[in-house]
Amino acid sequence: MDLRLTPEEEKFRDECRAWLEANVPPPFEGAGLNEEENAESLAYLKAWQKKVYDAGWAGISWKKEYGGRGATLIEQAIFQEEWARANAPMLINVLGLSLIGPTIIAVGTEEQKKRFLPKILSGEEIWCQGFSEPNAGSDVAGLGTKAVRDGDHFIVNGQKIWTSLAHVSDWCLLLVRTDFEAPKHKGITALLVDMHSEGVSVRPLKQITGDSGFNEVFFSNVRVPVANVLGEVNKGWHTAIATLMNERANLGAGIYIQIKRTLDALVEKVNTLQRNGKPIAQDPIARQKIAQAYLELEIFKLNSNRAISKLSKSPIPGPEGSIQKIFWSELNQRTQRDAMEILGAHGQLWDLDDGKWVYGYLRTRGNTIEAGTSEIQRNIVAERVLGLPKGYAR
Ligand SMILES: Cc1cc2nc3c(=O)[nH]c(=O)nc-3n(C[C@H](O)[C@H](O)[C@H](O)COP(=O)(O)OP(=O)(O)OC[C@H]3O[C@@H](n4cnc5c(N)ncnc54)[C@H](O)[C@@H]3O)c2cc1C
Numbered sequence: 001m002d003l004r005l006t007p008e009e010e011k012f013r014d015e016c017r018a019w020l021e022a023n024v025p026p027p028f029e030g031a032g033l034n035e036e037e038n039a040e041s042l043a044y045l046k047a048w049q050k051k052v053y054d055a056g057w058a059g060i061s062w063k064k065e066y067g068g069r070g071a072t073l074i075e076q077a078i079f080q081e082e083w084a085r086a087n088a089p090m091l092i093n094v095l096g097l098s099l100i101g102p103t104i105i106a107v108g109t110e111e112q113k114k115r116f117l118p119k120i121l122s123g124e125e126i127w128c129q130g131f132s133e134p135n136a137g138s139d140v141a142g143l144g145t146k147a148v149r150d151g152d153h154f155i156v157n158g159q160k161i162w163t164s165l166a167h168v169s170d171w172c173l174l175l176v177r178t179d180f181e182a183p184k185h186k187g188i189t190a191l192l193v194d195m196h197s198e199g200v201s202v203r204p205l206k207q208i209t210g211d212s213g214f215n216e217v218f219f220s221n222v223r224v225p226v227a228n229v230l231g232e233v234n235k236g237w238h239t240a241i242a243t244l245m246n247e248r249a250n251l252g253a254g255i256y257i258q259i260k261r262t263l264d265a266l267v268e269k270v271n272t273l274q275r276n277g278k279p280i281a282q283d284p285i286a287r288q289k290i291a292q293a294y295l296e297l298e299i300f301k302l303n304s305n306r307a308i309s310k311l312s313k314s315p316i317p318g319p320e321g322s323i324q325k326i327f328w329s330e331l332n333q334r335t336q337r338d339a340m341e342i343l344g345a346h347g348q349l350w351d352l353d354d355g356k357w358v359y360g361y362l363r364t365r366g367n368t369i370e371a372g373t374s375e376i377q378r379n380i381v382a383e384r385v386l387g388l389p390k391g392y393a394r
Contacts, residue, residue: 005078009075012078013082017085017086025048028041045090048092050124053067053121058121059101060075067122074305083257092123092168096126098250100173101117101120102242102243103190104117112192112228127170128171129173130172130173130193131143131160133145144177146176152225152226152227153226154178154223154229158219166195166202166217170194171194173190173243176190189234191224191230193219197223197224198222198223201220208362245321247372248322248324248325248371249317255328256301262335263293267290270283270342273343290338293331293335297331300327300328303327307321320385322372322377329364329371332367333364336357336360337361343357
C-alpha cells in the first residue's frame with residue numbers, strides 16, 4: 001500500500017479545500033445540544049447538505065449516474081480529512097449516505113436507484129434504519145415485526161426501537177418477517193417504507209445526554225407497495241448484511257472527523273487553561289494522554305486508509321470492518337474520558353463551551369452499543385476474520 005498522494009490526488013485535495021474554505025457556513029447559533037429536534041437547525045443542516053450536493057461533493061464515491069461524483073475511495077478519504085480541517089457541519093442524512101444508499105446501490109432495482117439515490121444525496125429525504133426491536137438487537141434475525149401480503153401491498157404490524165433520526169425521517173429501511181414457518185434468517189424481507197404513511201407513529205426516547213436522537217416506531221396496518229421490497233422477498237437477510245457491512249465500514253470516516261475536532265479543541269483548551277497557577281499543557285499526565293490519543297487517531301486513520309485501499313479493489317465491505325468499529329468506538333470513549341479527566345471538575349459543567357465536553361462524554365457511551373456492540377464485533381473478528389470456532393465445545 002502506497003499512502004503518498006499522487007499529483008492528481010493532490011490537485012483534488014486543493015480543489016476540495018478551496019471549495020470548503022469558500023462555502024462552509026458559520027456555525028448555527030442557538031442549535032443547543034438537541035440538534036435534530038430543533039426545526040431551524042434541521043433546516044440549516046438540510047440547506048447545507050443541498051449546497052454540498054449541488055456542488056457535487058455529496059456521496060463523492062457514488063457513480064455519476066446516481067448523482068455522485070464517481071471519485072475514488074482514496075479521494076473520498078481526502079475529502080473527509082479536508083472536511084475535518086474546515087470544521088464543516090456534518091451531513092444530516094448520515095444513515096442514507098453511509099448505509100442505506102450503498103445498500104440500494106448493491107441490491108436495488110434500477111427504478112429504486114433512480115427514485116431514491118439523488119434525494120438521499122441532496123438531503124431532501126432523510127432516512128432511518130428500522131432493524132432493532134425490543135426483543136431483537138444483537139440477534140436482529142429474531143425480529144417479530146410482521147408483513148402480510150395483500151395484493152400489490154404488504155400490511156406491516158409491529159414495533160422497532162432505538163431508531164435514530166426516525167422523528168425527522170421521510171423513509172425507513174425496515175426489516176420485517178414475511179415467512180413465519182421458515183428458519184429465522186430465511187423469512188425476512190427488507191422494505192422501503194414511507195414514514196409519512198398512515199399507521200406509522202414515532203415516539204422519541206430520552207437519551208443520557210438529554211437528547212431524543214432515537215425513537216420507538218410503531219407500525220399499525222401500514223400499507224407498503226410490493227415494489228418497495230429491497231432485494232428479494234424472504235431474502236432480506238442478504239440485504240441486511242449489505243447494510244450492516246456498510247455501517248461498520250463507512251461510519252468510521254465521519255467519526256475520524258469528530259475525534260480530530262475533539263482532540264484539536266482539547267489541545268487549544270490545555271494551552272489556555274491553568275491549573276495550580278500553571279498551564280494545563282505543562283501537566284505531564286495531560287500531555288501523555290493527549291499524545292496517546294493522537295497516536296491512536298493516526299493508527300485509526302492508517303487502518304481506514306488500508307480498508308479504503310482494499311475496498312477500492314473489491315467493492316464489498318468484508319467482516320474486517322468490525323476491527324475499525326471496535327477501534328473507533330473505544331477510541332472515541334477513551335478520548336472523551338481523557339478530556340473530562342484533564343479538564344477536571346470544570347469539564348462537567350454544562351455552561352463550559354456550551355456543554356460540549358460533558359455532552360461528548362455522555363454521547364460516546366452509546367458508541368460501543370450502536371452499529372453492533374463491541375462483544376458482537378469481537379465475535380465477528382474471531383470467527384470470520386481469524387477463523388476461530390464459535391465458542392467452547394460443550
Ligand atoms: C445511540 C444508538 C443508536 C442506535 N441507532 C439504531 C438505529 O438507527 N437503528 C437500529 O435498528 N438500531 C439502532 N440502535 C440499536 C443497536 O443496534 C442495538 O442496541 C444493539 O445492536 C444491541 O442490541 P440490544 O440493545 O438489544 O442489546 P442485546 O442484544 O440484548 O445485548 C445485551 C448485551 O449482551 C451482549 N450480547 C448479546 N449477544 C451476545 C453474543 N452472542 N455474544 C456475546 N455477547 C452478546 C451484548 O454485547 C450486550 O452487551 C442504536 C443504539 C444506540 C445505543
